[in-house]
Amino acid sequence: MSARLAVDVCIIGGGIAGCASAVALRKAGLTAAVLDRGLCGAGASGVNFGGVRQQGRNLHELPLARRSRRIWDSLAAILEQDVEFDVSGHIKLARSEADLAELETYARNARDYGLDLQMLGANRVRSEIPWLGDKVIGASLSPEDGQANPRVVGPAFARLARRLGAEIHEHRRVTAARRTETGFEVEAGDLTVASAWLVNTAGVFGGTVAGWFGEHAPVEALMPNMLVTEPLPYFVSRSIGVCGGDVYLRQTGRGNVIFGGGRGWGDAEIARSRPLADESLGGMSRTLDLVPALTNAQVIRTWTGIDGQTPDRIPVIGHSSTTPQLVHAFGFSGHGFQLGPVMGEIIAELVTQGRTPTPIAPFSIERFAAGGVASSVEAHTHTEH
Amino acid sequence: MTAAADAPLFHRLASRAGPLVSFTIDGAPATAQAGDLLMTAILLNRPALRRFEFGEAHRAGFCFMAACQDCWVTLADGGRVRACTTLVRNGMAVLIDGDARV
């Protein structure tokens, strides 16, 4: 039996950005429906590393990240859900003089955005993190960064959206969306949604959805490969990354150490992904080089998930270049978790006011219009988590 | 009839000849027999194998067939072994309630 639904805003993709948009739109008095191919918050929003990190982001992302960080402070209260947000700080390690120079330059630039980073010399790093191996010669600390449990955030946004009156439709894969005289018509199985606005938070499918409206945005599947140990005595006091991005780790309050290792396998079309053994073992080796204390720890689970990655590793955010009342927010390239909460507010601003006070010009979909990455966007080549 | 709080859990029914194995539990000397799995060796001397991480409790294993993973124990050198599939060896040092060295 087919059903029809009419709302002000139809949102394709029930990740954190999509569900947070539904929340913000309901608060602004609009009706909204979220369509997700699976369960809300179970995709890239739910299976990522769990870093709530500003440090190391592409500088263009910092205004978004700064604004989102303020939301994180009250996120548990907003969602009525413990999200295990721990302001552990994020420390980025240098293993060479070039690394150190990169960190210093970044810290100087970040200050322009109000992000205060502290440079730590070798001795200071060693006294702060005595269990680090001997390859670290310095670091940059972002005290207000931290970590959270990604599995619960997206679903909690979905529940809040539902409590506020949004329509949440799970296991509804959108197969087509088109512009009509009055707005949009979106088909998801036996459900057709008519809306005045359309929000594209479709993650790895964001480029496909954009394509339905004659826009080009190259998005490829990104499968970060991750591992988690059995609970260990607490010792990883900070969330940790390195210049180059090939090692990252954190320890949950329960003691499990989560760390990354390369890339997994995935097929977005059939929604299947798998961690890869060789990648996991490589991740072990690199992490062990940095953290010898993990010797003997037992890995109890490995996993991956499918995110959408753009060529320049920054998302597409903003109005469509071809279609009025279509808004994009996808391609977060493996580091969208921290940004998720603010995306709801920004999308609602774009819908209700036509613009947002947060600078988003660098994320315009038009940068791909000529078929290549616009040179004005300085690609920050390493994906971090 | 209730066993003393620190009495061993296991009880050897089939005695056999063979060399003894000396090991320690939380620094205290203990004895087992060659052919004893670490789980057997510990539980013939103690009522439990390890502390539970998420509460004030101990654990003593459960399935004895390498499935439930309840019997992972810590050795003094930091090693982690599954007690139901690891043979006790001379000089092994098992930590149950921890020790200043960790």
Added chain:
Amino acid sequence: MSDPVIAIVGAGPAGLRAAETLALAGLRPVLFDEAERPGGQIYRQPPPGAERPGAAIYGLEAGKAQAVHAILPTLGERIDHRAGTLVWNVFEGRLDTLRAGAFAHQPFDRLILATGAMDRVIPFPGWTTPGVFTLGGAQIALKAQGVSIGRRVAFVGAGPLLPLVAHQYAKAGAEVVAVLDVTPFGAKLRSAAGMLAQPSTLAKGLYYVARNALGRARRASGVRAIRVEGEGRVAALAWTDHKGAEHRVACDAVGASFGLRSESQLADLAGCTFAFDALTRQWAPVRAPDGRSSREDVFLAGDGAGIGGADVAELQGRRVALTVLQDVGRPVDVAEVARLDSALARQAQFRAALEGAYPYPEHLVAAVADDEILCRCEGVTAGALRDVVRHKGAAEVNRVKAFTRIGMGRCQGRVCGHAAAELVALERGCPVEDAGRLRGQPPVKPIPVLGGFS
């Protein structure tokens, strides 16, 4: 052309018979097993130094155990036996292994999974107390180590393992203080007719029941509820009988479990399709009578793809090997295929009756209190599960896992996964198959963080 690589995981009765059949046909299968000595759990061998006479360990099954144990020594180099090797992952024609602290991998053309079973667990008050083991665990303590799990031992269960373990303990000289069956005795009588299809097994079952009746142990059928008492260690087992009366017996150890469940994680990782089996109330990889899975390169034998017991496992091991031989273009004895198929059909009839004799004790899972630990790895309670089902829209076990960490610990949900699905179904008022099954994730068992793989 070189011989195809046939990998077998599991050196219990199914895996060993499969390896033997392949080896006798001239192939050299690679047989992986986590244990150092072959036999699986049912015919588990004591480690070096703990050997005892076969009759003392395996009782009436000593002859079968001996025959299964003789396979590898007899065939020698014709089987590539990788003892002490954990297969922790399978993906796209390759096994990932761990042996003595070293990772390796093994490509295969055909894979036979003979991964066996473990006890099915239902939580009850006190079940995580030191001294409470599964029935299978209690049995292994005796078989492989010659020890009892306590000085005064009580057993609780639903399935043929209960009278068997109690009998073995009593015979070995342990003090068995209670043997409590949570299924009603009537169910067993009703199923006796079906079991006559397999008279020797029926006789064996009655033998154990009779032997146990001679002991001084408290015995009861139709037990409604059980509870382990004692802080830090077992002090007593209390139970409610079929009329509602309370009983209590002092003891210092308890063996308790409720049937068996397939160890199917590797089949899951291999990409096999699963189906729900209403008879045993569990999901298992789909297996054709000839041992084929849903995948062309993966084959299934023994309890790892549905519970059949050791005799069935041997038959299935032989049968699946013939299917593989046929697939790789080797000659196959058609008469042997027919003989095995007919033997397996007879066994299936008996198995259905046996399952009928030990229906799943739903009353126990319904009685699990909110404050009871459900996931013993992570220490998550049944109440936490019910909360996310009621209030957070978690409708199946993987969502419950994501929200609560149930099934996320060291055992990957082996122990709690079944009961978790039953509890979700009860809470939702839906069939248990609609509560889903926990998806497997590598590694199927913990693996160490090791270097050298950059």
